[in-house]
Structure formats: structure tokens, C-alpha cells
Amino acid sequence: MADSKPAKQPGTGSVRSETGALGDRIRRAKGKRPGVAAAAAMRQRELTGAGRAFRMASEFVAAVIVATALGLALDALFGTRPILMIVLMMMGFAAGVLNVTRAAAEMNANAPVPDPDKLVPVDEDDDDY
Amino acid sequence: MAGTDPIHQFRITELFSFGSVGSEGDGTGGFHLVFTNSALFMVLTVVLIAGYLILSTRGRGLVPSRLQLVSEMAYEFVANMVRNSAGTEGMRFFPFVFTLFTFVLMANMFGMFPYFFAVTSHLIITAALALLVMAIVITYGIYRNGLGFLKLFVPSGIPGPVLLLVVPIEILSFLSRPVSLSLRLFGNILAGHIVLKVFAGFVVSLTGLGLIGTLGAILPLGMTIALTGLEFLVAALQAFVFTILTCVYINDAIHPGH
Numbered sequence: 165m166a167d168s169k170p171a172k173q174p175g176t177g178s179v180r181s182e183t184g185a186l187g188d189r190i191r192r193a194k195g196k197r198p199g200v201a202a203a204a205a206m207r208q209r210e211l212t213g214a215g216r217a218f219r220m221a222s223e224f225v226a227a228v229i230v231a232t233a234l235g236l237a238l239d240a241l242f243g244t245r246p247i248l249m250i251v252l253m254m255m256g257f258a259a260g261v262l263n264v265t266r267a268a269a270e271m272n273a274n275a276p277v278p279d280p281d282k283l284v285p286v287d288e289d290d291d292d293y
Numbered sequence: 294m295a296g297t298d299p300i301h302q303f304r305i306t307e308l309f310s311f312g313s314v315g316s317e318g319d320g321t322g323g324f325h326l327v328f329t330n331s332a333l334f335m336v337l338t339v340v341l342i343a344g345y346l347i348l349s350t351r352g353r354g355l356v357p358s359r360l361q362l363v364s365e366m367a368y369e370f371v372a373n374m375v376r377n378s379a380g381t382e383g384m385r386f387f388p389f390v391f392t393l394f395t396f397v398l399m400a401n402m403f404g405m406f407p408y409f410f411a412v413t414s415h416l417i418i419t420a421a422l423a424l425l426v427m428a429i430v431i432t433y434g435i436y437r438n439g440l441g442f443l444k445l446f447v448p449s450g451i452p453g454p455v456l457l458l459v460v461p462i463e464i465l466s467f468l469s470r471p472v473s474l475s476l477r478l479f480g481n482i483l484a485g486h487i488v489l490k491v492f493a494g495f496v497v498s499l500t501g502l503g504l505i506g507t508l509g510a511i512l513p514l515g516m517t518i519a520l521t522g523l524e525f526l527v528a529a530l531q532a533f534v535f536t537i538l539t540c541v542y543i544n545d546a547i548h549p550g551h
Contacts, residue, residue, distance in 0.1 A: 263473070
């Protein structure tokens with residue numbers, strides 16, 4: 165796939181590959197700087213198991229706690245117990261889901277781009293079905 | 294058993310007193326100002342960070358010495374994080390973010406030493422840090438964008454009636470940020486230290502049961518060693534997560550529109 169791309173655009177192909185190669189070298193050199201490499205490693209670490217689970221859970225629970233507490237406070241203020249608490253708690257659930265989807269989108273954005281060759285199903289596997 | 298009480302490690306003890314403000318004279322009422330073990334470890338954390346950074350960069354070598362290299366790595370690590378999450382404009386918050394990251398990281402690492410006090414295992418500390426972040430985000434957001442900061446709560450491209458439902462949800466989502474930020478750090482450090490202490494306590498209890506107990510103690514001992522390694526990872530990771538979310542929130546203050 166990588167070989168066929170420059171062939172489609174013969175005029176720009178060589179320039180592109182040249183700047184691409186330079187960009188790659190710059191990127192690689194930057195990645196070698198220890199601080200940057202450590203940050204990249206941390207980003208990927210964050211994507212593993214328990215850390216991600218705890219992040220999601222706390223995002224969700226925090227929204228529900230805040231909304232319920234706010235509802236109770238407003239109820240005490242207006243004497244409408246428990247109506248506002250119930251309404252705000254439901255909104256808290258919605259806000260929690262919003263938080264979780266945002267966190268997930270952020271994690272997806274930080275995730276390394278998967279190798280396109282690995283996304284294509286292997287032929288031998290298909291024969292089994 | 295005091296030796297294996299898993300909560301004992303979080304006890305705040307008074308080291309010395311600065312005296313009371315507004316008390317009745319017999320020690321009741323008012324504020325009692327005390328230098329606690331928690332305060333001691335916060336001071337130690339700050340002294341260690343400041344001392345190391347000042348001493349290691351004193352030479353200002355163009356070719357850095359090993360000590361200077363660690364400081365430069367820390368700088369690049371945080372600078373890269375800020376630039377990636379909040380853009381170049383976010384770099385004006387670099388001193389704040391760097392301070393926050395090194396403080397949380399070293400406080401967590403201090404907590405990993407036996408008999409040391411884990412400052413971040415108390416909700417009041419992490420809540421204060423999270424509220425500081427939120428105060429800065431709100432203040433700077435309003436200072437820079439004026440009322441435009443409120444666009445943070447109004448996602449673009451949503452029809453009027455739906456906004457009535459979406460805006461309160463967005464506000465709740467914003468309000469939940471300091472809670473989740475502080476609870477996550479506090480929860481991770483607290484839970485990790487308790488679990489570590491519980492398994493270590495099993496070793497002590499089992500070895501009191503003679504030969505079979507001592508052999509059986511190998512299992513919790515192995516668990517304790519594995520958990521210690523995990524806790525070091527969690528300590529670094531939670532400092533990182535706390536900082537990266539700070540950067541994300543600062544980015545919201547700079548660019549409030551979604």
C-alpha cells in the first residue's frame with residue numbers, strides 16, 4: 165500500500181516522500197529525547213486496564229455525587245424535598261455518561277494508530293467459517 | 294494489633310503547635326494551628342524538589358551532567374504534556390503545571406517509603422489541589438474570554454429547546470471535575486496503601502502460627518512485593534493523570550468552545 169501511493173501521483177510523489185522522510189526523521193529524533201519518550205510511554209500506560217477503568221468509574225460517580233448533593237442542597241433551600249434531588253440525580257447520570265464518553269474519546273485520540281495491515285482479516289482465518 | 298492496623302498509617306499526629314487563634318484561653322474554640330506530620334512531609338516534598346532542581350541546574354552545562362539531565366527530562370516531560378493538551382498558549386501555565394506535577398509525584402513517592410506519611414492519601418490535600426486548578430481555570434477563562442467562557446456550557450450546533458436540557462448537564466459535568474480529579478488521586482493512594490498494609494499484615498500474623506504459618510506467609514509476602522511494584526506505578530501514573538487532566542481543563546479555559 166505504501167508503495168502504490170506515490171505512483172498514483174507521479175508529479176508530487178518524490179517531493180512528498182522527501183518531506184515525509186524528513187518529517188519521520190524529525191519525529192524520530194524528537195521521540196528519542198528522554199522526556200518526550202517518557203511522556204509518550206505514560207500516555208500509553210494510561211490506556212492499560214485498571215487505570216482506565218478507575219478513570220471511567222470516577223468520572224461517572226463524581227457527576228452523580230455532585231448532582232445529588234446539589235439537589236439535596238437546593239431542596240433544603242426551597243423546601244421541595246425530594247423533587248429536586250431526584251431531577252438532579254437523573255441529570256447527574258446524564259452528566260456522568262457525558263464525562264465517560266469524553267474520557268473515552270480522549271483515550272481513543274491518544275491511542276496509537278493501529279497498523280493497517282493488522283486490521284485486514286487474514287485469509288486463512290476466513291476459510292474456517 | 295497496632296502493628297498491623299491498616300488505617301494507622303494515615304493518622305495525623307501533631308509535631309508542634311503554633312498556638313491558637315481566637316480560642317477561649319483554656320484551649321477550646323478557635324483555630325488550633327499545628328505543624329503535623331502531613332505538613333512535615335509537604336515541606337520535605339517541596340524542599341526536595343526545589344533543592345534538587347536548584348542544585349542540579351546550577352552548573353547550567355550546555356552538555357548536561359547526569360543530575361541536570363534528570364531536571365531537563367522533567368522539564369521536557371511536562372512541557373510536552375502541556376503543549377500536546379493545551380497548545381503553545383498553555384505554556385504560560387507551565388510553572389503551575391510543573392509545580393503541581395512534581396509535588397504530586399514526589400508526595401506519592403514519599404508515601405512509598407516505610408514509616409513515611411503519604412500526603413496525597415488525605416482528601417483535603419487532593420481537594421485543595423483540585424480546587425486550585427478549578428479556580429485558575431475559571432479565573433483565567435473569564436479573564437481571557439469574558440462571558441465567552443460560558444460557551445463552555447453551550448455546545449455548538451444544538452437547537453434551542455434541547456439546550457434547556459444540555460446546558461444543565463454540561464454545568465453538572467463541569468462541576469464534577471474537581472470531585473473526580475481529587476477523588477481519583479486520593480482513592481488510588483489510599484486504597485493502594487491499605488491493600489499493601491493488609492497483605493503485609495497477613496505475613497506478620499501468619500508467622501506467629503509456627504512452621505506451617507511461616508510457610509503459608511510466603512503467599513502474602515509475594516503479593517506484598519508485587520503490590521509494592523504496582524504502587525510505584527500507580528504513584529507515577531496518578532501524578533501523570535492529575536497533571537494531564539489539569540492541562541485539558543486549562544485548554545478549556547483558553548478555548549471554551551467545543
